[in-house]
Each structure stands twice: as C-alpha cells, then as structure tokens.
Amino acid sequence: xxxxxxxxxxxxxxxxxxxxxxxxxLDFQIPIAIDISSFGTIFSNRASSRSKNTESxxxxxxxxxxxxLTLSEEQISMPSSGSVIYMQxxxxxxxxxxxFPLGNAIATLHTENFISVIxxxxxxxxxxxxxxSRNPGSQxxxxxxxxxxxxxxxxxxxxxxxxxxxxxxxxxMLWVNPMMLSSWINDRINPIILSVxxxxxxxxxxxxxxxxxxxxxxxxxxxxxxxxxEIFVDAYDRILPGGPTFSAPFRFTVLVDGENSADNSFLGxxxxxxxxxxxxxxxxxxxxxxxxxxxxIAEISFLRGVHNLQIVVSDYAGNQSVLRSKCIVR
Amino acid sequence: MKKRxxxxxxxxxxxxxxxxxxDSRGYKHEFKSTFISFSQAIPLHELLISSENLLPFxxxxxxxxxxxxxxxxYTERYTERVALDDDGWLLYNAFADNxxxxxxxxxxxxxxxxxxxxxxxxxxILMRADQMGVARCDEKGTILWEIETSMPITAIDASRExxxxxxxxxxxxxxxLNGKQLKxxxxxxNQQQTIYGIAISQDSKYFALIKGISPQKxxxxxxxxxxxxxxxxxxLENSSVFQTSMSFSKDGSHLIAARDNQVIYYNRKGKFxxxxxxxxxxxxxxxxxxxxxxxxxxxxxxxxIAVLRTLNYDIKDTCILLLRNGKVWREAPSALNVVSDxxxxxxxxxxxxxxxxxx
Numbered sequence: 001x002x003x004x005x006x007x008x009x010x011x012x013x014x015x016x017x018x019x020x021x022x023x024x025x026l027d028f029q030i031p032i033a034i035d036i037s038s039f040g041t042i043f044s045n046r047a048s049s050r051s052k053n054t055e056s057x058x059x060x061x062x063x064x065x066x067x068x069l070t071l072s073e074e075q076i077s078m079p080s081s082g083s084v085i086y087m088q089x090x091x092x093x094x095x096x097x098x099x100f101p102l103g104n105a106i107a108t109l110h111t112e113n114f115i116s117v118i119x120x121x122x123x124x125x126x127x128x129x130x131x132x133s134r135n136p137g138s139q140x141x142x143x144x145x146x147x148x149x150x151x152x153x154x155x156x157x158x159x160x161x162x163x164x165x166x167x168x169x170x171x172x173m174l175w176v177n178p179m180m181l182s183s184w185i186n187d188r189i190n191p192i193i194l195s196v197x198x199x200x201x202x203x204x205x206x207x208x209x210x211x212x213x214x215x216x217x218x219x220x221x222x223x224x225x226x227x228x229x230e231i232f233v234d235a236y237d238r239i240l241p242g243g244p245t246f247s248a249p250f251r252f253t254v255l256v257d258g259e260n261s262a263d264n265s266f267l268g269x270x271x272x273x274x275x276x277x278x279x280x281x282x283x284x285x286x287x288x289x290x291x292x293x294x295x296x297i298a299e300i301s302f303l304r305g306v307h308n309l310q311i312v313v314s315d316y317a318g319n320q321s322v323l324r325s326k327c328i329v330r
Numbered sequence: 331m332k333k334r335x336x337x338x339x340x341x342x343x344x345x346x347x348x349x350x351x352x353d354s355r356g357y358k359h360e361f362k363s364t365f366i367s368f369s370q371a372i373p374l375h376e377l378l379i380s381s382e383n384l385l386p387f388x389x390x391x392x393x394x395x396x397x398x399x400x401x402x403x404y405t406e407r408y409t410e411r412v413a414l415d416d417d418g419w420l421l422y423n424a425f426a427d428n429x430x431x432x433x434x435x436x437x438x439x440x441x442x443x444x445x446x447x448x449x450x451x452x453x454x455i456l457m458r459a460d461q462m463g464v465a466r467c468d469e470k471g472t473i474l475w476e477i478e479t480s481m482p483i484t485a486i487d488a489s490r491e492x493x494x495x496x497x498x499x500x501x502x503x504x505x506x507l508n509g510k511q512l513k514x515x516x517x518x519x520n521q522q523q524t525i526y527g528i529a530i531s532q533d534s535k536y537f538a539l540i541k542g543i544s545p546q547k548x549x550x551x552x553x554x555x556x557x558x559x560x561x562x563x564x565x566l567e568n569s570s571v572f573q574t575s576m577s578f579s580k581d582g583s584h585l586i587a588a589r590d591n592q593v594i595y596y597n598r599k600g601k602f603x604x605x606x607x608x609x610x611x612x613x614x615x616x617x618x619x620x621x622x623x624x625x626x627x628x629x630x631x632x633x634x635i636a637v638l639r640t641l642n643y644d645i646k647d648t649c650i651l652l653l654r655n656g657k658v659w660r661e662a663p664s665a666l667n668v669v670s671d672x673x674x675x676x677x678x679x680x681x682x683x684x685x686x687x688x689x
Contacts, residue, residue: 060444060458096388101459275478284478
C-alpha cells in the first residue's frame with residue numbers, strides 16, 4: 001500500500017509540475033534531437049558524457065541549467081516566437097582575441113517574460129539577426145517559431161550540430177527545465193543508481209558510508225551512528241532509447257520507514273544573488289554536486305534504532321530505480 | 331586700432347599654426363616605428379627570465395613577447411588559442427577542456443577547469459564554459475577565488491584593481507582583487523535590461539555600460555570610496571542587440587564602443603555621445619555583398635583607441651583603425667591585433683609586428 005501511495009504521490013507531483021509549466025501558456029517546442037544531455041547533467045560541451053568523466057574538472061563542472069542537443073539536421077528550429085534581446089558573435093580572429101565560450105548565441109524574450117538562450121550557432125545566425133535588426137525603424141528584432149537557425153559548424157565550446165538550449169522564467173527567477181516541454185521523448189528505460197553515499201554532517205568529508213545496489217535486488221544492511229547525514233547519489237539516465245548520452249536523472253526521493261523524507265528534482269534551478277541553487281541545496285551550484293559527480297539529494301536525521309531507507313531515482317517519463325537498505329543506527 | 335587688429339591677427343595665426351602643426355603631425359613624428367618580421371623572431375624558450383620591457387602579443391599563428399628595449403621578438407607557433415600576459419601564457423582549445431598554463435619563470439601546470447581564459451592587466455580570469463561564473467588565478471595558475479552568476483555573463487572588463495561583469499538580466503558585479511563586491515548605485519536594481527558592453531577606466535574611477543534595448547542607454551558611473559554612482563546617462567541614437575566591445579582611453583577622457591557596423595564615441599568631460607561615421611572600407615569588387623564589423627581592441631597611448639574592422643567576417647580582410655579622440659588617426663590595413671603598454675604599442679600583422687614607441 002505504501003508503495004502505491006508513493007507512486008501516486010510521485011505522479012501527482014509530476015502532474016503538478018507539468019501543469020505549472022502549461023499555466024504559463026508558453027508555446028515552446030524542444031527541437032527533435034538525436035541525443036540529449038539533460039538539465040542537471042554536469043556541464044559539458046559534448047552530449048555523450050557522464051559524471052565520472054569529469055573527475056579531473058575542478059572548476060566549471062557543475063550541474064547545467066540548460067540542455068544540450070545533438071541535432072539531426074544542420075539547423076535548429078526556433079522553439080518559440082519572441083523578440084531577440086541579445087546576440088553574441090564570436091570575436092575574430094578567435095585564437096588571438098578573447099571570445100565568449102558560448103560562441104554565437106541568441107537570447108530571446110518570449111511571452112510571460114520567459115527568456116530562451118540558444119548557443120553554439122553558426123555565424124550565419126548573426127547575419128540573420130543583423131539583417132532583421134537593420135530594417136529601418138526597427139526597435140526590436142522579432143523572430144518567429146520555427147525559424148531555422150544554422151548550427152552546422154559549431155561555435156564557442158560546441159561541436160558541429162550541437163547546441164545549448166536554456167529557458168529562464170524572469171517572473172519566478174528560475175531556470176526552468178526545458179525537458180518538461182519535450183513531448184516527443186519516449187523514455188522507457190529506468191535510470192541507473194550506481195552508488196549512494198551517506199556522509200555525517202560536520203564530519204570529515206572523506207569519511208562516509210558508500211553502498212551500491214546488489215544484483216539480485218536483496219536489501220542491504222548498514223550500520224552507523226545516529227546523527228544528521230547528507231545523502232549523495234551517483235546515478236544516470238538515458239533520455240533517448242539507444243542513445244549514447246548519460247544524463248542526470250530527473251527526481252530523487254528518500255523514504256525512511258516508508259515516510260517521504262526528501263523529494264528533490266531538476267524541475268529548475270533557482271537564480272539567486274550567490275548563483276544557482278539545485279535540488280534544494282543552497283547556491284552556488286557546486287554545492288549540489290561532489291567533485292566525483294555525486295548529486296547531493298538530501299539531509300536526513302537518523303535516530304537510534306532500525307530503519308528502512310529507500311532511495312528512489314526517477315526519470316522524466318516516471319521510470320524509476322529503487323535502492324533499499326536496512327539501517328541499524330547505533 | 332590697426333595695431334590692436336594686427337596683434338589679434340598675429341595671435342590667431344600663431345594659434346592656427348600651432349594647432350595645424352599638431353593635426354598634421356603624422357604618427358611617424360610622434361612614434362618611432364620599427365617593423366620586426368616573424369622570420370627574425372627568436373624561439374620563445376630562449377627568452378631570459380630576467381628580461382624586462384616585454385610586450386606580450388598574440389598573432390594569427392604565433393604568440394610571444396616583444397622586447398621593446400632591444401627590438402627583438404620571441405615567439406612560438408600555436409594552432410589553437412592563447413591568452414598571455416607578463417607572467418606567462420595559457421594555451422587552450424576551443425572545447426575549453428584542455429588548459430595548460432606556462433609560467434614565464436619556468437614550469438607549467440594543467441588547469442583543471444572547463445573555461446576560457448581572459449587576461450587583462452593583472453587579472454588572470456577563467457570564464458566558466460557556461461558563462462555563468464568567473465575564477466581568478468594567480469601567476470602560477472592556481473585558482474584564488476571564484477564566483478557564480480545567476481545569469482550568463484555578457485560583458486567583461488578590468489582595470490588594475492577592478493573587474494567589471496555585466497549579465498544578461500541587467501545585473502552588474504564590480505569586484506576587487508579579492509573577489510569582494512563593490513556597491514553600485516540603485517540605478518541598476520530591478521531592471522531587466524541586458525548589459526551589452528562594459529568598460530572600466532584605467533584608474534578605476536569610472537565605469538560605463540550599455541544596457542537595455544528600447545531605449546538603449548550608455549550609463550557612466552563614478553567611484554566614490556567603495557561605491558559607484560551613476561553620473562551620466564545617454565540614450566543611443568541606434569539600438570542594437572549585438573554584444574558590444576568598449577574601452578575608455580587611457581587618460582579616461584572618452585570611450586569608444588563598437589558592435590556590428592556601429593562605432594559609438596562618448597566624451598566623458600563634455601558628456602556627449604555620438605555615432606561615428608567611419609569611412610567604409612574600399613571594396614575591391616563592387617558587385618560583392620559587403621558587410622563590415624567593428625570591434626574595440628584596446629586603448630593605446632593616452633588618447634587613442636584601437637578598433638578592428640573586418641569585412642564580411644573574414645579575418646583575411648582586416649584593418650586596424652587607431653581613433654584619436656574619436657577621429658581616425660591612422661589606418662593599418664591587414665593588421666590583426668594591437669597590444670600596448672604604458673610606453674609603446676605594437677600592431678600585429680600576418681608577417682610580423684610594427685612596434686611603435688613614443689618619441
């Protein structure tokens with residue numbers, strides 16, 4: 001019964017999240033891609049990556065507030081109509097002059113004060129905006145949904161036919177997860193939990209309990225001292241069936257003795273004075289992730305006794321993986 | 331009466347001759363020009379650690395240091411990208427995941443970062459690959475501090491002591507060498523207006539930014555202790571959504587901003603702003619579709635600002651314009667880049683550099 005209630009809670013949560021987006025009435029369509037690196041995945045210029053690959057990256061390896069799309073075509077369709085508010089062009093010559101890492105990028109203001117950012121475009125995109133903006137009397141540069149922006153060559157940090165797409169809600173000061181608007185995704189594969197780490201709050205960061213799922217699905221037995229523990233999860237998801245990309249999962253839930261103790265997702269990233277806040281963690285975004293790619297998903301207080309701990313990791317389609325363990329708290 | 335008129339006429343004639351002489355004095359009279367070909371360059375590894383009077387530069391496929399005293403050039407070839415200053419150079423790739431820093435005193439370090447380097451004055455900045463943060467490195471390539479911004483950085487500039495960042499949502503961060511944020515007057519708060527360009531004067535007394543789109547404004551801020559207050563705001567004649575490169579002249583008297591095919595001049599003392607009508611480049615083939623772009627490179631001398639003009643985004647068709655107080659003082663066709671220090675400057679060509687030193 002508890003499992004059924006939990007599933008129901010989860011479905012209601014996802015429904016409310018989707019309803020929240022639709023309430024904005026933003027007509028925003030994610031272009032069809034052959035590969036996606038989802039919101040919250042450690043920032044990379046390549047779609048085919050996963051957290052473990054970033055072990056050597058100490059600066060800049062943070063959860064992304066955007067998605068990365070590998071396009072099947074040499075251009076990207078503008079997801080929604082709006083007014084271009086910012087056009088970034090690569091400096092020339094690129095090797096001798098500083099050029100901004102997002103390369104040729106365009107920021108567009110949409111209805112309800114949403115702002116989209118598309119980066120990794122060809123220089124021809126600049127020319128398109130330039131032509132439109134040079135029209136006599138033009139105060140703004142309108143761009144309509146479906147306009148094809150060239151992305152054949154790649155620019156900035158991006159490989160050819162790879163673009164970054166981000167969506168910002170100015171009203172809520174939230175970078176919203178564009179994956180929630182990708183109606184064409186048909187994900188049937190469960191996310192994979194690689195490892196879970198319990199680290200006692202305030203204790204040495206290098207002293208932690210780490211455990212992984214066992215193959216036959218048996219429950220794990222853990223024993224540790226009572227106190228408040230930070231829970232970290234190393235998990236990934238494949239968004240597209242058969243696709244090479246390892247992405248961040250969407251949702252992390254922690255149940256202690258069947259009770260929902262923490263429920264955090266990559267629904268968005270809160271924009272604050274100190275940076276970005278993910279998964280209920282304080283800003284900056286680096287606080288949501290360890291250097292070896294574990295997401296910090298919760299802080300749970302364990303009292304003495306025997307407790308059942310469940311870590312549930314879900315993807316956008318509701319597929320989930322569960323790691324169960326019996327905790328003997330001394 | 332006649333005598334008074336005569337004196338007046340003589341005075342006018344004297345004044346005219348003085349000014350006309352100043353105007354007609356070419357750069358060759360003010361600056362001593364020396365061309366050093368890349369074929370004469372000495373390998374970079376032969377540069378002595380104790381060398382002084384060095385001017386770092388980056389060309390199309392070579393970078394290095396110009397010994398302005400000995401009129402020598404030490405270079406190394408490179409294929410990807412480079413950022414360099416007096417302390418050393420950082421080679422990196424377009425994907426931002428392979429950064430190798432070489433200290434001029436010897437030794438190298440792989441910087442574990444996913445970022446592009448930006449070097450200016452004493453600042454060695456790493457801009458995060460998502461443009462949502464910067465880190466400051468020391469002369470050994472070690473990260474000293476980092477900050478994360480909540481929006482993509484759209485503008486950056488620095489003086490010796492101050493780093494200025496502008497963001498997509500109109501927010502601005504002014505940071506000191508320790509990463510401590512200085513206050514900016516409330517004029518910028520609660521405004522969702524993109525910052526297109528930012529510039530800070532060499533003495534850190536002023537900073538300027540271009541923001542908003544309709545209307546688009548150039549705002550000037552003046553420092554008072556640890557705060558910056560807006561002292562002037564000018565509406566621009568032509569709005570543009572393009573990112574803007576900007577620089578104050580070294581004497582702080584004026585600034586030049588450039589984006590797309592526009593060049594903007596602002597006189598800080600006179601508090602006026604105007605679009606400059608620079609002569610379009612000569613077109614070899616009139617039938618060819620032409621589209622030229624301007625990009626501010628750096629301030630040179632006291633009152634000169636170097637601007638790169640490209641034609642149809644072709645790096646083979648470049649020209650450096652040296653604007654003195656907003657007027658074209660010299661054109662350098664085929665020049666790719668300009669570097670300067672307090673005493674001299676150099677224009678970088680495909681085949682060598684032209685070193686210019688004040689007489």
